[in-house]
Amino acid sequence: MSSATTFLDPAALMRIKSLELRAKVVVEGLWKGMHRSPYHGFSVEFSEYRAYVQGDDPRYIDWKVLARSDRTYIKKFEDETNLRCQLVIDHSKSMGYGSQSYTKADYAATLAATLASFLMKQGDAAGLTTFAEGIEEHLPPRNRPGHLRRIITELERPAKATGTSLAVSIGQLADLLRKRGMICLITDLLAPIEHLEKQLALLGAMGHDLVLFHLMDRAEIDFTFEKSAHFRDAESGVERFIDPQLARETYLKRLAAHREHIQQSCDRHNVEYHWCPTDKPLEEVLFTFLSARQRKKASKSSAKLAA
């Protein structure tokens, strides 16, 4: 994975009808790239030793560490140490928009399937939550044979809802996810975001590791329409007459402000933000994501060492 040119073209990838196969293609490519990579995935980060406290099961004491450092640590069970990742997908109507041969929803589904496939391949648990005006479907994180299949089936289901209510959905999600883990939020964030920051703070406070994949179509980013027309909101169905020539400047300005706002919120609450235009190769997104995780882990461990 030396250069971006070797990435799969998203349009070509989306031509593969089966979501499972699509995810497999990306993951396989990623694994191959990983052989030459110094990183070994992020589940290592969570296999930690905890100092023994009275009442802990002595069976779990790591005797090697005791012999080496004369400290009593207990080694957590494999399943406990593994990452629990909840993929949260926006299923609103606006995700159904796509100026190319595929929509944002297709891209999101592929991204989620790829992540799930990748995680489960290395022994982590993955779950899925779809939301629009509220939580629609919820599959808790598991790593069982057949669970990936269930996730993929759920991802393939078309979006029914119309509007997006991020605040309500994230609030409900906070109730559902009691165990700490990673939450990958894949959405276009095309909704008022006044309460978003509050909800992100809530999830962060619950100890969840938050990753936000912000998806946008190229047409949404650049607003390259030329002729005047009645533009119809996919979610609300409201029509407005727009002359793109006149409206473009305002649109771009407002979009920039919107993104700025989101990014600031993310930074404040330690949310990992990934900007994903839908024409960006999926492998690149994943690779960036993994690199970021690795960096985070490195900085954490160096901080620990410093401490």
Added chain:
Amino acid sequence: MTWLFPFYLLGAAAIIAPILLHLRRRPPQDRVEFSSLLFLDAQTPVPVSKRRLENWLLLLLRCLALILLALMFARPFLRSESAASTSPDRATLILIDRSASMRRDDLWKRALDEAKRTAQSAKITDRVALAVFDQKLTPLWTFEEDRASPAARTTEFPTRLAAHSPSWSATHLDRALIDAVALFDTNTASLKKHILLITDLQEGTHLDALRTIAWPADLRLQVHRLDPANADNLSLALAASESTTDTSVRRDTAASTQASTIRVRLANTRASRLRDFTLAWKDAPKSDSITAQLQPGASRILTAPPNSTNATTLTLTGDTEDFDNHLFIAPPQPRTVRIHFLGDNTTRDEAASPLYYLSRALQPTATLAPALSADKKLPTQNPDIIFLSGATTNAETSTALRDFLTQGGFLVHVIASPTDATLIKALTGLNDLTITDGDTTDDYRMLGEVNTAHPLLKPFADPRLRDFTKLRFWHHRHITFKDDLAKKLETLASFDNGHPAILTARIGKGTLILLASGWHPGDSQFALSTKFVPLLYGWLAAAGFSHDPAASLIVGDALPLDATQSHTITDPDNKTHTLKPGQTFTTELIGLHTIATASRKLTVAVNLPPDEGRVLPFEPQKLADYGIKLAAAVDLDATTASADQQRLSATETEQRQRSWWWILLGLLAVLLLETWFAGRARQTTPQTA
């Protein structure tokens, strides 16, 4: 350029509509689906009217379509060609039907009256000609005569017409009209040309040849249809005999029944009120007649009732029109064929004798009466055909046979022994010819190759009769001759070992047939096979004694005459016509004709053409389907005539030119183009980001 309906040209003004529509500029009606209007404010649509035409090519096409539509409805035509007949004078040809169906009612009288009335009403500057037709056109008064003495026509017409009466012929209106067109000479070119057809316009009229000509544009046909009081008519015609293609079967049947069955077709007109009919031979007892019913419009084929009185006329009764109720059937006249069997064994009662089979195969039929004589020497009077088998011949016989052949005789020679070579050499004059006994190593021989295309093997032309595999030959003689003789001696059939089986040679005017094996069981199974009788009758036919019954003749057919002989013909009216060799005789009457030559007397039946019985009239409009220009209704009021006539002629010219058809095609092309352009313009509208 003239317009049939100029009023419709106003419709072209409708092009204003698309122009206005193109000037009006509607705010964009396109709809774009977008994910969210979160960052977009509504704007007011800009109502622009720039007074500038949009999509001018599309507008042009739309205007063109409207103009073409208006043009099409206005029906343009070019008037130039109809300008010729502007002269008020007319050249009228009165054409009277004198076919057999005009014998009904008082049709002929009414036809004459109509002709006279037309002649009288014509102006002195008009040209009037007169002709009658049935199978062919007979001019009675030409335009030339009329120009010479126009005043004489009123007196001449009745006189000339009195000499004619309805004939017994079919109605060949097509030929008559084609010939009538030629009667208009150059002097009538400046006049309005006109044919007045006086006819009963029956269904049986022949019209097909009309398709072969282009009717002159300036010639009008006016039909004066004579309708009889009623259209009830039963007609009688000869039907084809039992359809069987197997000639051998037909021959056998004919031979056994002596006279072939006569089948007749009865028909009733569609509008007929008659049902009952009686079919009987002339002067036959009532018990021999057929009385039955026939539905209107139906036609039925019946077998003629038994002819106990040997009558020659079959009569149908039940309707009022008598002209098509008689059918003449010639009595059976078998032709004598003198056949001589030359051989030592002249017994007819022993199954081993060749003559036994010959005498049984040659049975008298309806058309042939073979007279078979048998002897060891030739008869004093030359027969028609000689069969030679197993005869001891001397030089005298050889010379006699050679003379017989050169004079046109027909000799079938069965080679019984190698010694026959001498006779064959004498007959053919071929010396390089040897005959030996055929090989006897095998049990039998079969026919290997048969030249069925040869006229002498005509009965086997039908592939279904070509199975010779059941035919076995126990003994045969091997005839060898040099290749250069192959031109003279033609092999008709050969055995499967390659030896010739049947050979033929033309000697003088006559025909010699050589058989390498006999037909009697001592030599082969030939006489017992199904091929023997057909082959014999085929040879009789080749010798000029055809078994086929004489074709049924109808009025207008030429009598079958031998071009080499002179004939005396007696027609049904007992008039005698003497014909020199080569002359022909076309029949004009129905009934029995007697043809007498020096050697033979033959009676031939001539009947009414069957189509004449189909008397139901058809609409004159049907003639227009054949491209004939029909004149308007007969008696137009003089005041309205000219305006209506002009209108009619304009309509006809327009119909002939049919320019609207081309405009319609153009319109469709423009509309297609418009659709394509509009589709393309629409395709470019949807926005892509």
